[in-house]
Amino acid sequence: MNVLIIGSGGREHAIAYKIKESPKLSELFIMPGNTGTSQIGENVIINISKHTEVVHFCIEKKIDLVVIGPEQPLVEGLADHLREHRIKVFGPGKRAAVIESDKIFAKKIMQKAGVPTGYFIGFPSNMHQAVKEYLLNKKYPCVIKANGLAAGKGVTVCNSYDDAESFIEEIFDNKIFGEAGEQVLIEEFLEGQEASVFAITDGKKFVCLPASQDHKRIGENDTGKNTGGMGAYAPAPIITDKLMDEIKSRIIEPTLKSLSEDGREFIGCLYAGLIITSTGPKVIEFNCRFGDPETQVVLPILKGDFLKLLYSAANGNLDETAVEFNGSCAVCVVAASKGYPDSYEKGFEIEGLNFSFPDVVIFHAGTKLDQNKIVTNGGRVLGITAINQKGNLASAKSKAYEALNKINFRNMYYRTDIADKALKN
Ligand code: AMP
Numbered sequence: 452m453n454v455l456i457i458g459s460g461g462r463e464h465a466i467a468y469k470i471k472e473s474p475k476l477s478e479l480f481i482m483p484g485n486t487g488t489s490q491i492g493e494n495v496i497i498n499i500s501k502h503t504e505v506v507h508f509c510i511e512k513k514i515d516l517v518v519i520g521p522e523q524p525l526v527e528g529l530a531d532h533l534r535e536h537r538i539k540v541f542g543p544g545k546r547a548a549v550i551e552s553d554k555i556f557a558k559k560i561m562q563k564a565g566v567p568t569g570y571f572i573g574f575p576s577n578m579h580q581a582v583k584e585y586l587l588n589k590k591y592p593c594v595i596k597a598n599g600l601a602a603g604k605g606v607t608v609c610n611s612y613d614d615a616e617s618f619i620e621e622i623f624d625n626k627i628f629g630e631a632g633e634q635v636l637i638e639e640f641l642e643g644q645e646a647s648v649f650a651i652t653d654g655k656k657f658v659c660l661p662a663s664q665d666h667k668r669i670g671e672n673d674t675g676k677n678t679g680g681m682g683a684y685a686p687a688p689i690i691t692d693k694l695m696d697e698i699k700s701r702i703i704e705p706t707l708k709s710l711s712e713d714g715r716e717f718i719g720c721l722y723a724g725l726i727i728t729s730t731g732p733k734v735i736e737f738n739c740r741f742g743d744p745e746t747q748v749v750l751p752i753l754k755g756d757f758l759k760l761l762y763s764a765a766n767g768n769l770d771e772t773a774v775e776f777n778g779s780c781a782v783c784v785v786a787a788s789k790g791y792p793d794s795y796e797k798g799f800e801i802e803g804l805n806f807s808f809p810d811v812v813i814f815h816a817g818t819k820l821d822q823n824k825i826v827t828n829g830g831r832v833l834g835i836t837a838i839n840q841k842g843n844l845a846s847a848k849s850k851a852y853e854a855l856n857k858i859n860f861r862n863m864y865y866r867t868d869i870a871d872k873a874l875k876n
């Protein structure tokens with residue numbers, strides 16, 4: 452099978468690495484890819500927002516499956532465009548991808564389907580005065596979210612009226628999220644540990660991969676700004692088998708059904724971002740794709756044929772037995788450019804990439820080749836994933852940091868407490 456992966460992050464490197472294991476694979480292309488993906492497939496430089504060019508490439512290379520990694524091309528309808536040309540795609544069409552790009556829509560789907568989530572109220576930007584009055588009478592903390600896509604940065608937990616009002620000013624007056632901030636949600640603050648669950652679905656049937664836990668904040672002990680994710684581990688022990696059954700029956704199944712009834716059949720990976728509260732799991736967000744860096748820990752702990760799984764979903768006949776959990780565990784630590792998630796410098800040479808450790812995979816994200824040197828080219832630069840075959844999380848963690856210590860680039864920043872939450876429990 453010829454496969455094209457769309458995207459250029461650590462997630463896409465992890466997807467490429469897993470698909471590469473499949474005996475069904477013939478040729479693997481990544482558009483545009485990164486330095487890591489160029490070592491296992493062929494990077495293709497075509498602007499992915501030019502859908503017609505992507506379609507032409509697929510026809511020319513006889514692509515059997517396109518896997519779309521990031522939300523932006525999904526929300527822009529790339530999957531629809533490819534399907535119109537009878538090209539098989541793993542990833543939802545535009546009408547289903549709104550579950551991520553319109554948080555108020557997602558809340559309404561959840562309300563209709565009876566899915567547990569925090570209460571919320573939505574306000575458009577022309578109601579600034581009404582928002583102020585609402586915030587004055589609110590209990591804190593509360594959570595404010597820009598309604599649209601904001602690269603994981605559109606959410607703030609506000610501890611006081613002043614916090615809340617200044618975030619609203621940033622969104623409504625300074626327009627830091629542009630159109631994505633045309634509406635905001637003010638949401639109940641939920642307490643508990645977070646977990647990410649990926650449901651692979653053909654629109655009707657689904658299978659859940661092992662749960663993982665991301666580390667969204669930039670600082671140690673979950674402090675500071677939200678980022679795309681600074682590290683992850685899987686499986687997440689907080690998600691017991693009983694809880695997973697509840698997540699499937701009360702969250703995933705009714706959401707897929709509700710989307711389908713609304714004429715928005717979802718084919719791809721439905722990512723449920725959850726908080727496990729004292730009254731059970733509640734959804735804080737849905738994404739229309741795999742998580743990053745969660746993919747870098749979930750895929751390495753699967754056995755079976757991942758390509759077969761994705762193809763069967765894209766083909767409308769999910770093979771629920773194509774992959775299963777292999778009993779191991781994985782920890783991924785993200786090495787970022789100092790300054791991220793705000794501004795940072797790039798173009799620094801990365802040293803130490805030639806070391807090889809058993810059961811360690813270095814996933815590239817913001818890297819590029821510059822005069823035969825691999826240099827930093829983004830906020831999140833690398834994801835160092837270590838696997839422990841026996842499922843020993845403490846060993847996986849120390850191996851990930853041991854490998855990370857061999858790597859160096861100017862202004863490298865990483866958190867030292869990835870997976871500690873699970874280890875403390
Ligand atoms: P999101 O982009 O919606 O995943 O939100 C980013 C982060 O904000 C989450 O990972 C949580 O840490 C936090 N967050 C979002 N919604 C809530 C909520 N309702 N209660 C508490 N924390 C939240």
Ligand code: GLY
Nearest residue numbers: 679680742743744
């Ligand atoms: N790691 C969070 C996300 O992918 O949205």
